[in-house]
Amino acid sequence: MITLLIDIGNTRIKWAHYSPQISADKELVGHGVLEHDSQIEAETLQYIIPPANLDFILVSAVTDDLNSQRIKKQLQTIFAVPVQMVKSAPQFNHLVNGYKQPALLGVDRWVALIGAFAQAKPGRGVLVVDAGTAITIDAVDVDGKHLGGIISPGLSLMRNSLSQNTERLMLVEEAEICTVADNTQDAIASGTIWSLVGLIQQIEQRLALDDDGKIDYLITGGDAQKLLPHLPVRYILVTDLILQGLAALAQNSNKE
DSSP states (O other), X not given: OOEEEEEEOSSEEEEEEEOTTTTTTSOOXXXXXXXXXXXXXXXXXXXXXXXXXXXXXXXXXXXXXXXXXHHHHHHHHHHOSOEEEOOOOSEETTEEOOSSSGGGSOHHHHHHHXXXXXXXXXXXXXXXXXXXXXXEEEEEOTTSBEEEEEEEEOHHHHHHHHHHHSTTOOOOTXXXXXXXXXXXXXXXXXXXHHHHHHHHHHHXXXXXXXXXXXEEEEEESTTHHHHGGGSOTTEEEOTTHHHHHHHHHHHHHHHO
């Protein structure tokens, strides 16, 4: 079955193509990305490029149920194939959702954890940092138990909050990241970076996951490359982690 995988985040839509034949080595093909505003219309979804002989569409969407169903109908109309909107579940294979109410775990976090844990070697857990509009950090132990996670404003939200709520503060793209700054632009850029880096490292220390060296550290999301140079070298950048999670779900469906 040839499947179109779609990851709809807060500001971007990413997609890739999956089939058991072309993706046997877990490499996806046909990657694409586009920006979107808060209201996704059919005109936007039409820019998604499907594979030839498309059979099915699998979607992770950060949205409410009403908009999720609207997006599903639009995709069915455009591509004329069945569409499944992924929802967070209590368990996927050996991965166990750690939320008291599993359905309330954000679907993007759940699917990213599926992608991360599917990549982990047997007997290893994962710490997943998703640096998007919000930054989320989720941990899974070596047995596949999701220990929970945290949510914090992401880099853009922090910087926009400063520029919008404080007079005469403005960040420029060329700002330099430094320990302490001698100008306002660098001070904002550095302060927001160090806030998130400190948050990540604080969660690591408090969880004390890596006492036995059996944890993989992954980072994904639109701002991941901005944070990565300031994190320990153990962090691995995975740009399409949610798509990898969708591929694991599609692979599991093909086995059933």
